[in-house]
Amino acid sequence: MSKKFYVTTSIAYVNARPHIGFAMELIQADVLARYHRMIGDDTFSLTGTDEHGMKLETAAKEQGLEPKQLVDMNAAYFKELKEVLNLSYDHFIRTTDDYHEKGAQKVWTLMNEQGDIYKDSYEGLYCIGCEAFVLEKDLVDGKCPNHNRVPEKLREENYFFKLSKYSDAIGKKIETGELKIFPESKKNEILYVIKDGLKDVSFSRPKKILKWGIDVPNDPDQVMYVWCDALSNYITGIGYGRDEEQFKRYWPADVHLIGKDILRFHSAIWIGMLMSAGIELPKAIYVHGFITSEGKKMSKSLNNVVDPNEYVDKYGADALRYFLLKEIPTVDDGDFSVERFKVVYGTELANNIGNLVSRVLAMTGKYFEGKVPEAVKSEDVLGPEVMKVWKEYQEAVNGFDLKKALEIVAAFASYANKFVDDTKPWVLAKENTQDLARVIYALLEMIRHLSLLLLPFLPATSAKISSYLGQATENLDFGKAILWGGLQFGQPVQKAEPLFARVEEPQK
Numbered sequence: 001m002s003k004k005f006y007v008t009t010s011i012a013y014v015n016a017r018p019h020i021g022f023a024m025e026l027i028q029a030d031v032l033a034r035y036h037r038m039i040g041d042d043t044f045s046l047t048g049t050d051e052h053g054m055k056l057e058t059a060a061k062e063q064g065l066e067p068k069q070l071v072d073m074n075a076a077y078f079k080e081l082k083e084v085l086n087l088s089y090d091h092f093i094r095t096t097d098d099y100h101e102k103g104a105q106k107v108w109t110l111m112n113e114q115g116d117i118y119k120d121s122y123e124g125l126y127c128i129g130c131e132a133f134v135l136e137k138d139l140v141d142g143k144c145p146n147h148n149r150v151p152e153k154l155r156e157e158n159y160f161f162k163l164s165k166y167s168d169a170i171g172k173k174i175e176t177g178e179l180k181i182f183p184e185s186k187k188n189e190i191l192y193v194i195k196d197g198l199k200d201v202s203f204s205r206p207k208k209i210l211k212w213g214i215d216v217p218n219d220p221d222q223v224m225y226v227w228c229d230a231l232s233n234y235i236t237g238i239g240y241g242r243d244e245e246q247f248k249r250y251w252p253a254d255v256h257l258i259g260k261d262i263l264r265f266h267s268a269i270w271i272g273m274l275m276s277a278g279i280e281l282p283k284a285i286y287v288h289g290f291i292t293s294e295g296k297k298m299s300k301s302l303n304n305v306v307d308p309n310e311y312v313d314k315y316g317a318d319a320l321r322y323f324l325l326k327e328i329p330t331v332d333d334g335d336f337s338v339e340r341f342k343v344v345y346g347t348e349l350a351n352n353i354g355n356l357v358s359r360v361l362a363m364t365g366k367y368f369e370g371k372v373p374e375a376v377k378s379e380d381v382l383g384p385e386v387m388k389v390w391k392e393y394q395e396a397v398n399g400f401d402l403k404k405a406l407e408i409v410a411a412f413a414s415y416a417n418k419f420v421d422d423t424k425p426w427v428l429a430k431e432n433t434q435d436l437a438r439v440i441y442a443l444l445e446m447i448r449h450l451s452l453l454l455l456p457f458l459p460a461t462s463a464k465i466s467s468y469l470g471q472a473t474e475n476l477d478f479g480k481a482i483l484w485g486g487l488q489f490g491q492p493v494q495k496a497e498p499l500f501a502r503v504e505e506p507q508k
């Protein structure tokens with residue numbers, strides 16, 4: 001029976017170009033979406049951009065632009081990633097989209113009707129870099145440690161959200177696993193925060209300070225602060241307040257995928273907002289780590305910022321996808337190293353996967369005129385072996401261990417390479433045609449399975465292998481496709497172009 005699957009990424013703040021960490025998040029979400037489409041689930045994948053706030057208002061002013069002009073320009077860099085990284089999301093939401101603004105106002109109104117939004121004045125130290133009030137105790141030499149600037153004293157009237165009212169209820173949902181926070185360490189981290197009780201949060205800003213935001217319903221002097229503006233995208237993006245049928249079809253989200261720095265916003269504030277507005281809660285929040293560059297935090301001053309475009313231009317989107325998915329732990333921090341990237345490209349992609357596919361297809365051309373040979377299918381041994389691979393692979397993807405899933409795929413490719421070395425088709429070609437047919441059939445079947453295993457991870461590579469074998473990659477009957485022996489005798493196959501070509505390094 002087909003199920004539905006709805007996955008979201010966080011929305012990127014458009015004050016800078018996309019970085020490799022966000023690229024990884026997009027790719028991880030893409031794997032989940034492609035996987036669920038492959039197994040036949042009714043899937044929706046959402047990403048987008050967060051486009052309001054003080055930083056953008058200020059940056060636009062500095063550049064002599066209207067805020068909308070600036071965000072239009074910057075959002076384009078994020079939209080480009082769909083092609084660059086070969087993503088398959090269904091919708092790209094911008095928080096400046098009209099339907100989103102209306103949806104966010106609807107959420108606000110519902111929360112207000114519950115008596116959960118109240119006006120209060122607040123005096124505190126405000127860091128313009130953080131776009132937030134900061135606490136005296138967090139300052140270093142009187143300055144915000146993140147921005148190295150002295151915060152200003154500010155008194156303003158704000159609306160507040162009574163998050164404290166939902167503190168216990170949120171804690172219970174997380175503790176019981178009704179709302180799954182993954183990995184476990186992040187679940188414990190947020191439970192620790194909630195244990196002391198969540199505080200009410202500032203939910204709006206006065207217009208005399210911030211204009212670039214969504215209007216608070218029924219108060220011309222206030223705009224929404226980031227929470228209701230940004231977090232509501234997860235429901236407005238699938239039709240909340242505009243296409244109720246689609247909203248009901250996909251909500252609640254199966255997975256909100258986020259970085260570890262925004263855990264608290266998602267597992268506390270967003271959950272409280274939904275409780276207040278009487279909207280069902282998401283099922284799970286998956287939290288990935290950060291990427292360092294050559295062992296150091298990426299920064300402009302160290303000149304070690306990894307630009308995803310550079311690697312895609314040179315090695316292709318699949319090579320970058322493979323590296324980020326297999327070399328970086330799925331829910332932990334990892335390192336991006338140029339040397340390691342080259343090694344992985346050469347050994348794991350070009351040799352282990354690329355050569356295997358070329359060899360098998362070349363032998364089919366040479367020994368069987370490019371057609372799948374008629375043979376005994378060796379189901380007894382290889383059938384169960386492949387089923388075991390699929391079982392472990394599916395467990396890894398369902399447990400959000402994408403690194404492990406790719407390790408299983410790489411091990412399967414190694415197994416097939418060893419099968420070539422052990423059976424020596426070039427020797428059989430001189431001695432035993434029946435055995436040769438059996439071996440080549442088995443190898444072709446193995447690369448057919450390899451193409452399916454790769455489909456969510458390396459979609460372009462998977463599509464190439466499938467097309468060489470004359471196999472479809474869309475609208476699969478998944479249950480049937482993963483059985484051993486799917487290739488029909490006599491099916492013509494093509495010779496492969498190198499899947500991962502040698503990359504010439506410029507002479508220094």
Ligand SMILES: [Zn+2]
Nearest residue numbers: 127130144147
């Ligand atoms: Zn700051």
